[in-house]
Amino acid sequence: MQNQRRPRGRPKSQFKESSAGTMQSLDRALSVLTAVAGTDRSSLTDLAQTLDIPTATTHRILTTLQKHGYVGFDEERQEWMIGIGAYRAGATYLKRNSVIEVGQPVLRRLMRETGETANLAVPDGAHVVFVGQVETENPIRAFFPPGSRAKMHASGTGKAILAAWPEDRLQRFFRDEDLPRHTDHTLSDRAALEADLGQTRVRGWSYDHAERYDGMSCIGAAIYDQSGQPCAGVSVSGPSDRFTGDRTGAIGKVVRAAADEITRASGGRHPAA
Numbered sequence: 001m002q003n004q005r006r007p008r009g010r011p012k013s014q015f016k017e018s019s020a021g022t023m024q025s026l027d028r029a030l031s032v033l034t035a036v037a038g039t040d041r042s043s044l045t046d047l048a049q050t051l052d053i054p055t056a057t058t059h060r061i062l063t064t065l066q067k068h069g070y071v072g073f074d075e076e077r078q079e080w081m082i083g084i085g086a087y088r089a090g091a092t093y094l095k096r097n098s099v100i101e102v103g104q105p106v107l108r109r110l111m112r113e114t115g116e117t118a119n120l121a122v123p124d125g126a127h128v129v130f131v132g133q134v135e136t137e138n139p140i141r142a143f144f145p146p147g148s149r150a151k152m153h154a155s156g157t158g159k160a161i162l163a164a165w166p167e168d169r170l171q172r173f174f175r176d177e178d179l180p181r182h183t184d185h186t187l188s189d190r191a192a193l194e195a196d197l198g199q200t201r202v203r204g205w206s207y208d209h210a211e212r213y214d215g216m217s218c219i220g221a222a223i224y225d226q227s228g229q230p231c232a233g234v235s236v237s238g239p240s241d242r243f244t245g246d247r248t249g250a251i252g253k254v255v256r257a258a259a260d261e262i263t264r265a266s267g268g269r270h271p272a273a
Contacts, residue, residue: 098267103132110255115136142216153193158220204252206220217242218236
């Protein structure tokens with residue numbers, strides 16, 4: 001009997017890779033994880049339809065993620081939810097990010113000084129993601145769960161970051177992104193948004209007047225990294241009827257001072273300096 005020759009070289013990977021150099025199975029798994037994280041709870045059918053992935057494939061991905069603790073499953077309601085493994089991964093990010101770490105005491109003081117909910121957000125493409133918050137004790141208040149996302153142009157922190165971007169980056173944003181309308185006050189017109197960003201640069205703080213949610217307003221300011229580039233934003237938010245007249249300007253100055261403090265404490269520098 002002749003001995004069969006073993007193939008030389010490395011065996012082929014069982015994972016199919018796309019022409020873009022990404023692993024399709026991993027892409028799908030991360031898409032499923034992101035979709036689960038974006039909802040409180042979701043059924044298998046809803047996830048599969050939303051992502052346009054076959055139900056059987058979605059279920060295999062979910063059970064694999066469940067094995068590693070990244071998602072959980074409610075047997076009674078037959079719904080999937082984010083798991084403790086995802087929390088641990090996120091907690092590691094929060095721990096290493098000095099802006100988030102040094103920002104927490106500043107947020108607490110900002111809440112006490114303004115009487116409004118204080119927020120910390122970081123940019124993610126055309127969105128900002130809320131990564132820190134200290135809620136006011138006022139019974140009528142704003143609340144953004146950690147991980148919540150908002151479009152840049154309809155957010156106090158988002159507009160503060162946009163206003164701080166270099167001109168070439170801002171022009172790419174206008175070229176590549178749309179400006180969807182969320183309320184009657186949303187600045188969905190480019191000229192109007194550019195004028196608003198100009199005012200933000202002069203003042204040093206942005207003003208979101210019910211542009212994301214009716215009846216809810218926000219004032220934000222940009223936080224800068226070591227190279228003088230905006231890397232995050234801090235804001236306070238609450239009912240619009242508490243953001244009127246001279247109080248708006250007074251809050252704006254306090255928010256900008258908080259952003260400058262976080263910039264310095266995290267080793268960043270304001271470009272004007």
